[in-house]
Amino acid sequence: MKIHRIVAFFLLFVTLWSCRDDDEDFLNGAVVVPPRLLSEVAVENDIELQAFLKSHFYNYEEFAAPPADFDFKIKIDTIAGDNADKRAMFDDITSEVISILPSSFGISDQEDSVDHTLYFLEARKGAGEKPTIGDNAILRYEGSLLDGTLFDASSTPIRFYLPQLIRGFGAAMTKVNSGSEIVDNGDGTVDFGEFGVGIVFIPSGLAYGNGRGPSGALPSYANLIFRLEGLAFEKNSDFDGDGIPSFLEDLDGDGNLNNDNTDADLEQIFLPNHGDIDDDNDGILTIDEIELDADGNFVAFKDTDGDGISDHLDNDN
Ligand SMILES: [Ca+2]
Ligand SMILES: [Ca+2]
Ligand SMILES: [Ca+2]
Ligand SMILES: [Ca+2]
Secondary structure, eight states: OTHHHHHTTSOOOOOOBOOOOHHHHHHHTOOOOOOOOHHHHHHHHHHHHHHHHHHEEEOHHHHHSOOTTOOOOOOEEESOGGGTTSOOGGGGOEEEEEEEOGGGGTOOSSOSOEEEEEEEEEEEOOSSOOOOTTSEEEEEEEEEETTOOEEEEOSSOEEEEGGGBOHHHHHHHTTSOOOSEEEEOSSSOEEEETOEEEEEEEOGGGTTTTSOOTTSOSOTTOOEEEEEEEEEEETTOOTTOSSSOGGGGOTTOSSOGGGOOTTGGGOSSOOOGGGOSSTTOSSSOGGGSEEEOTTSOEEEEOOTTOSSSOGGGOTTO
16 A cells, blocks of 8 residues: 555654553652543533533534635534524534543542443545544644643645554544545645544543643643544554454454453563563464465454464463
8 A cells, every 4th residue: 555655754753642641740759630530521511511512512504515715624602692503513422432441540449330321423425434443644733722722733745553542533533534545745745635624522531541641731621522524544554563453453343452461361561462572472473373365464363273262362372
């Protein structure tokens, strides 16, 4: 694919890494406040998100009939005054429930997994396909709080490996169709034709939780908004280069690649399968335990001893 050559031109500024800041707080000598119950925060977050979506609209009229110079940027405003008759975003929204274990925020003494609702709105359908949760995606984004404060943005197209981002961001990107083609402008820049545009509303449990984000400036438990432009993606991205497309290393199919680790009990450091070149720790590399075609593309898993466990996940085979 052409894209492999093109992505090399983009600078990598990774600002959306999923992270917690309690270790930092500890090092800085700050008082560490015990995290609140995830279930309690999730309910509050959802009430706030729904109220926002019901009281605000976006420039849907421009997206429906784009003016000649339209830049396909989503603009949000309050439904009031001259805009009292606008259609609320809530009427166009789709939602997805994602279950989160408190332990993913380092909370060990709290309840079972907690459902979180992610709200997504597609403003423009891209002409291309959608990435999977295991792909490298090339995109533009803008992150803001519900009060409109912009806290992060990409100035140029950026390439992200989706499993390394906060959960809500990665999940939302899998809903954005990419552009149709990459147009080389001949001056070192490229344009992306007919790219997809969406906006996602993320509860804190699918973002930074009680953390303050990469810059340390976000309020704890903040709902986040990201405007997203899906430009392109690398189909069947294989993060660890073991021959298996990353999305196929999500063994339990929950959309989280970081909780699947076949050889967890044999490793010093938790290395989930999508980042592990010997998934079952049997000393035979995964790439030598699967079926590939002549070009090195994934074809199928093998089960040599017929016990229902693929060779690359089977420690005794
Ligand atoms: Ca998983
Ligand atoms: Ca592992
Ligand atoms: Ca692997
Ligand atoms: Ca094996």
